[in-house]
Amino acid sequence: MLRNRLVTILLLIIISACGGNKEKKDQPKTGSKEVKTDSATIIKEDKDAENEKFLLTDDNAIEFFFEYAKKHKEHKVKVTTKYGSFIIDLFEETPYHRANFIYLTKKGYFNGTYFHRVVKNFIIQGGNSDEWKIANRRKEIGRYLLPPDTKKGFKHHRGTVSMPSSDVDNPHKLASPYEFFIVCSNPGAYHLDGDFTAFGRVIEGMEVVDKINALPTDVGEWPLENASMTIEIIE
The missing domain is CATH 1.20.5 (Single alpha-helices involved in coiled-coils or other helix-helix interfaces)
Known part of the structure; x- marks a missing residue:
């Protein structure tokens, strides 16, 4: 047991x-x-x-566009409107502003924006809109300004493409990167030299620019007929 x-x-x-x-x-x-x-x-x-999402800011924009300019050498764009098309050649000597314009073009930012300011025999200014979708595009790209680059010897001759200053308190004339203006006055608007960065010129289709410059406007210089645009890179 x-x-x-x-x-x-x-x-x-x-x-x-x-x-x-x-x-x-x-x-x-x-x-x-x-x-x-x-x-x-x-x-x-x-x-x-x-x-x-990558967002551009005042802190990273210059470094970003410095590298972007090295890899993206495009310098010609075609602006199309219902009044016709014109071609802009962007200056290699203003790399940040050229790179910024190419970047925004590739992002499709300008498509559907307007030439929202027309001053007879002076300028047409584009890149803005009163539509929410454009404001949202800016929000998705980022909020930043670009420093002026006015010492390359470029003057504001007729056909020159330049970048306006921001509307904010801006003693250093920092540029609003989403907008641009084209000089329409003959022979030019030389009082702008030194204050605004000329970063390109219209090399074909200036007669189309003149058509837009002749549009009737309201008291705020906004054309009574919306002058929308699309922009594409051609070279």
């Missing part, structure tokens, strides 16, 4: 030990599930970081 009890106890000890080992073998599998979950979380976080 005693011998049978000892055998029974011994069998119970062996069974108990085997059960313990089986539980330990299952643990790495549970651990693998945890690791897999952690990996998925890490991957999701990486994708979220990649998908995070």
Whole structure:
């Protein structure tokens, strides 16, 4: 009887030990599930970081456009309106302003914006709109200003493309990057030299610019007939 009890106890000890080992073998599998979950979380976080929208700011704009100008050498764009088309050649010597214009063109920012300010025999100014979709485009690209680049010797001859200053308190004449103006006066508007950055010129289709400059306006210099545009890179 005693011998049978000892055998029974011994069998119970062996069974108990085997059960313990089986539980330990299952643990790495549970651990693998945890690791897999952690990996998925890490991957999701990486994708979220990649998908995070890049926004231009006053702090990063110059560095960004410095590098952008090296990789993107395009310098000719075609502006199309219902009055016809004209071609702008952007100056290589004003790299930040050229790069900014090319970047915004590639983002499709200008498409659907207006020549919103027309001053007879002086300028037409474009790149703005009273529509929310344009405001949202700006929001998605970023809020920033560009420093003036007025010492390259470019003057505001007729056909010169230049960048207006921001409307904010702006003693340093920082440029509003979403807008541009074209000189229509003959031979030019030289009183603007030194205050505004000339970064391109109309090389074809100046008669179209003159048509827009002849549009009737309200007291705020906004054309009574919306003069919308699209811009594409051609070279």
